[in-house]
Amino acid sequence: MQIRPYLDVLPTLGSRVYIDPSAVVIGKVTLGDDVSIWPTAVVRGDVNTIEIGARTSIQDGAVLHVSHDGPYKPGGRNLVIGADVTVGHKAVLHACTIGNACLVGIGAIVLDDVVTEDFVMIGAGALVTSNQQLKKGGLYLGSPARRVRELSQREIEFLSYSAAHYVRLKDKYRAGRD
Numbered sequence: 001m002q003i004r005p006y007l008d009v010l011p012t013l014g015s016r017v018y019i020d021p022s023a024v025v026i027g028k029v030t031l032g033d034d035v036s037i038w039p040t041a042v043v044r045g046d047v048n049t050i051e052i053g054a055r056t057s058i059q060d061g062a063v064l065h066v067s068h069d070g071p072y073k074p075g076g077r078n079l080v081i082g083a084d085v086t087v088g089h090k091a092v093l094h095a096c097t098i099g100n101a102c103l104v105g106i107g108a109i110v111l112d113d114v115v116t117e118d119f120v121m122i123g124a125g126a127l128v129t130s131n132q133q134l135k136k137g138g139l140y141l142g143s144p145a146r147r148v149r150e151l152s153q154r155e156i157e158f159l160s161y162s163a164a165h166y167v168r169l170k171d172k173y174r175a176g177r178d
């Protein structure tokens with residue numbers, strides 16, 4: 001079953017959410033309206049909470065998890081993803097905060113306590129190491145990821161386009177027709 005409780009806590013789903021049958025969403029997870037979770041993605045909200053904002057897509061094979069409360073991280077750390085975010089195929093997001101209208105590239109890894117502002121693009125394959133603050137409107141690439149330049153206006157507009165595209169696509173999946 002793709003939507004499972006952790007202990008007695010089930011995920012909370014907004015309106016018109018699409019979760020592929022092969023994805024897994026567990027526990028203390030809140031999905032906003034029109035969120036889509038694509039094949040084999042894992043969203044595991046057990047030892048802390050995960051919030052995903054409206055119209056955000058979590059693409060195939062992405063892994064989302066959180067940090068637990070313990071001696072090395074009092075209180076643990078949750079995962080927050082804003083609205084209109086595209087999380088690319090096989091990206092890994094761990095206990096971090098992603099702003100609105102961001103794109104996390106294919107295969108990127110974002111570690112604990114990273115905070116990105118809105119309109120940030122993390123390139124394919126980037127490794128964003130712990131505690132980084134990613135500033136609005138930047139393109140971040142590499143391992144470790146660094147800000148390489150400002151996004152162009154066209155790229156900034158693409159971020160919202162990408163989110164809207166995935167809302168349209170998940171609506172087709174929900175309807176079972178084009």
Ligand SMILES: CC(C)(COP(=O)(O)OP(=O)(O)OC[C@H]1O[C@@H](n2cnc3c(N)ncnc32)[C@H](O)[C@@H]1OP(=O)(O)O)[C@@H](O)C(=O)NCCC(=O)NCCS
Nearest residue numbers: 059086087088089103104105106122123124125126141142
């Ligand atoms: C970064 C990106 C946006 C391209 O930006 P760009 O400015 O057009 O980059 P270019 O292709 O012109 O390449 C410019 C330089 O960046 C390098 N580069 C491009 N993408 C890179 C990446 N992801 N990581 C590291 N370096 C990268 C190129 O090799 C090139 O290096 P050089 O100047 O030494 O030759 C694109 O490669 C990318 O990663 N997009 C993310 C796509 C994605 O994952 N979408 C999610 C779909 S669900």
